[in-house]
Amino acid sequence: MRSLISSVLRMLELVSTTSAGEHAQTLEQSRSPHALQDYQTAPTDFKKLAEQGNAEAQFNLGAMYDNGQGVPKDDVQAVA
Numbered sequence: 001m002r003s004l005i006s007s008v009l010r011m012l013e014l015v016s017t018t019s020a021g022e023h024a025q026t027l028e029q030s031r032s033p034h035a036l037q038d039y040q041t042a043p044t045d046f047k048k049l050a051e052q053g054n055a056e057a058q059f060n061l062g063a064m065y066d067n068g069q070g071v072p073k074d075d076v077q078a079v080a
Helices: 002-017 027-035 042-051 055-067 075-079
Strands: none
Touching (some): 042 055
């Protein structure tokens, strides 16, 4: 339980350090909006990292396209 609370607090801290006009620079920062279901911010953040070759961001972005979370459901983009 303590670990869960610590993780949630860490996510909230990361979200608060990224202003609305900024995009996350790290995968950890990108995970926070996604984990909090901020589907307007997360796809943009994951896309930036995915274009830099980050495999986990590529996977997360693909899953968002597959599920239609923050982006239109698109099987072609999900695979890409």
